[in-house]
Amino acid sequence: MAGKKKKSKGATDTILPFERHIFELEDKIRATESEEERKGLEKQLQQERESVYPNLSPWQRVQLARHSQRPRMLDYTTRIFDDVFELHGDRALGDDPAIIAGIARFQGETVMIVGHQKGVSTEEKVERNFGMAHPEGYRKAMRMYTLAERFNFPILSFVDTPAAHPGIEAEQHGQGPAIARSILQGLSTRAPIFAAVLGEGGSGGALAIAVSDHTAMFEHAIYVICPPERCAEILWRDVEKKELAASALKVTAGDLLGFGIIDTIMPEPGGGAHRNPDGAAQVLAEEIEKFLAASKKGQWSPQKRQEKYQRMGEWYEDLPPAACVVADQG
Amino acid sequence: MALFERSKFARLMGGKKKVPDGVWMKCPACNQAVYRVEVESNQEVCPLCNHHFRIAAHSRIEYLVDEGTFVETHANIASTDPLQFKVGKETYTERVERAKGASGLDEAIITGFAHIDGHRLCLAAMDANFIMASMGSAVGERFHRAAMDAIEERVCMVCIAASGGARMQEGILALMQMAKTADAVRQMNEAGIPYITILTDATTGGVYASFASLGDITLAEPQANIGFAGKRLIEGALKVKIPEGFQTSEYQFNNGFIDKIVPRSEMRETVAKLLSYLTPA
Numbered sequence: 001m002a003g004k005k006k007k008s009k010g011a012t013d014t015i016l017p018f019e020r021h022i023f024e025l026e027d028k029i030r031a032t033e034s035e036e037e038r039k040g041l042e043k044q045l046q047q048e049r050e051s052v053y054p055n056l057s058p059w060q061r062v063q064l065a066r067h068s069q070r071p072r073m074l075d076y077t078t079r080i081f082d083d084v085f086e087l088h089g090d091r092a093l094g095d096d097p098a099i100i101a102g103i104a105r106f107q108g109e110t111v112m113i114v115g116h117q118k119g120v121s122t123e124e125k126v127e128r129n130f131g132m133a134h135p136e137g138y139r140k141a142m143r144m145y146t147l148a149e150r151f152n153f154p155i156l157s158f159v160d161t162p163a164a165h166p167g168i169e170a171e172q173h174g175q176g177p178a179i180a181r182s183i184l185q186g187l188s189t190r191a192p193i194f195a196a197v198l199g200e201g202g203s204g205g206a207l208a209i210a211v212s213d214h215t216a217m218f219e220h221a222i223y224v225i226c227p228p229e230r231c232a233e234i235l236w237r238d239v240e241k242k243e244l245a246a247s248a249l250k251v252t253a254g255d256l257l258g259f260g261i262i263d264t265i266m267p268e269p270g271g272g273a274h275r276n277p278d279g280a281a282q283v284l285a286e287e288i289e290k291f292l293a294a295s296k297k298g299q300w301s302p303q304k305r306q307e308k309y310q311r312m313g314e315w316y317e318d319l320p321p322a323a324c325v326v327a328d329q330g
Numbered sequence: 331m332a333l334f335e336r337s338k339f340a341r342l343m344g345g346k347k348k349v350p351d352g353v354w355m356k357c358p359a360c361n362q363a364v365y366r367v368e369v370e371s372n373q374e375v376c377p378l379c380n381h382h383f384r385i386a387a388h389s390r391i392e393y394l395v396d397e398g399t400f401v402e403t404h405a406n407i408a409s410t411d412p413l414q415f416k417v418g419k420e421t422y423t424e425r426v427e428r429a430k431g432a433s434g435l436d437e438a439i440i441t442g443f444a445h446i447d448g449h450r451l452c453l454a455a456m457d458a459n460f461i462m463a464s465m466g467s468a469v470g471e472r473f474h475r476a477a478m479d480a481i482e483e484r485v486c487m488v489c490i491a492a493s494g495g496a497r498m499q500e501g502i503l504a505l506m507q508m509a510k511t512a513d514a515v516r517q518m519n520e521a522g523i524p525y526i527t528i529l530t531d532a533t534t535g536g537v538y539a540s541f542a543s544l545g546d547i548t549l550a551e552p553q554a555n556i557g558f559a560g561k562r563l564i565e566g567a568l569k570v571k572i573p574e575g576f577q578t579s580e581y582q583f584n585n586g587f588i589d590k591i592v593p594r595s596e597m598r599e600t601v602a603k604l605l606s607y608l609t610p611a
């Protein structure tokens with residue numbers, strides 16, 4: 001997997017500070033002609049990886065989750081599905097390229113896929129608005145949910161967005177109502193839903209297509225109420241406090257599992273999904289396989305899904321005492 | 331204990347954190363000096379320009395329902411600090427206490443039963459004086475329980491919405507309240523319980539993108555700010571000038587997202603009229 005790294009200037013631009021030493025070791029391994037030295041370096045590389053990745057700070061995980069070379073939805077779907085028939089349009093206003101949807105085949109079974117595509121090249125990023133969907137995108141997703149329910153396909157959702165698009169047209173076309181209805185449909189649909197958080201699960205724009213029977217999240221992905229920069233701006237009144245905000249918001253897969261928001265963490269191959277997209281796709285495919293097998297055994301039901309979301313949150317009951325006194329007085 | 335006494339006192343005073351003290355006050359819309367008493371006796375609407383002031387949840391309830399009929403429910407549901415969140419020296423628990431002192435409320439939403447023109451209903455009212463009426467787990471749970479009450483008692487649910495969005499200090503758990511409250515609406519829909527929303531200044535973010543947008547019938551006060559993304563965020567992201575009147579009630583009405591814009595003075599009769607059509611069998 002290490003050998004795949006391209007040694008171009010473009011690639012070095014995307015190396016994160018905590019990855020630098022690893023890349024240097026990899027370069028040395030490629031350069032050396034001594035078998036003995038290579039073995040030593042490889043051992044060093046292994047140790048370095050094992051010490052760096054499990055100990056990343058929340059902000060470093062945010063950086064990894066947004067890594068410009070991190071595999072996007074299409075990098076996964078082209079590897080995982082035999083055949084994808086993309087469907088377009090919300091049947092009202094347009095087609096939103098930030099959300100990709102279609103019918104696909106997974107190990108012979110027909111599935112409905114929906115997800116954010118951030119884009120890889122600069123052109124694609126602009127075309128897809130960096131994966132920030134407009135209401136048209138969420139309405140397209142809802143259309144797919146309806147089709148999936150009607151024809152009894154499982155829905156596989158891929159979440160990777162900084163946020164829903166903040167814009168004039170988006171507001172005009174009902175961004176809030178579109179997200180609300182998309183969430184509502186995710187709760188109501190009789191089709192089983194699997195959601196995978198690939199990179200960035202950003203706020204309501206992510207949740208709109210993330211309501212599921214089973215949510216799996218990649219090890220270095222994040223899932224947030226709002227981007228840490230924005231939280232820093234609002235609560236600390238200083239965007240430079242973003243690292244502090246990232247820690248405070250508890251954004252990592254481990255945190256999310258602890259809160260019961262996600263159901264599984266998908267381990268990433270050494271060095272993260274961007275260092276080995278094939279390996280990451282394999283992990284995701286296995287999760288999907290497990291989900292579909294469980295689905296055939298009748299493990300998921302809309303009622304169980306609804307109850308899961310009804311339980312979410314943490315609150316006191318009958319505490320603090322002041323509140324009780326007031327309640328008694330009506 | 332001092333804190334408890336203060337918040338209880340404020341609550342017993344009706345939580346009325348109204349327009350600033352003083353005989354005169356300045357209307358932010360028309361910039362004119364107006365008599366405070368005159369504003370208060372006009373349901374906190376500017377007598378000169380009809381500007382609807384942002385008002386406390388208890389005032390909203392008082393203006394909307396039959397006198398003395400409101401009975402609060404679920405006041406025992408309170409915020410925790412699941413993230414151990416801290417900004418500077420202030421913990422989230424302390425932030426909540428500060429909000430209680432400032433608002434006289436114990437959360438950003440009040441729920442209960444009341445009557446309007448004799449029709450019994452379940453009511454939820456939000457209050458911007460409590461951390462911008464942001465939605466954390468306690469808000470989500472209270473809304474959810476109120477919806478379950480409406481289903482159980484087979485009465486209409488009316489929600490007076492106002493919010494800055496999901497409550498950041500509760501992180502992802504606050505985001506998930508969008509799904510939880512949406513599910514409460516789903517249950518009302520399935521049970522045939524009519525759900526009326528009244529959008530007020532300002533209804534934005536995660537609350538707008540969940541239960542506030544899901545009413546069977548959506549009313550709004552005039553000139554309220556209603557939208558998903560904040561204006562400043564849009565301006566910053568797009569580097570464009572926001573058009574005049576963007577995200578007002580009138581704008582959202584013209585775009586097809588609101589059934590009727592109703593002045594505060596007519597809200598009570600309007601809701602009463604709707605209840606006369608909708609009260610479930």
Ligand SMILES: [Zn+2]
Binds near residue numbers: 358361376378380
């Ligand atoms: Zn005025």
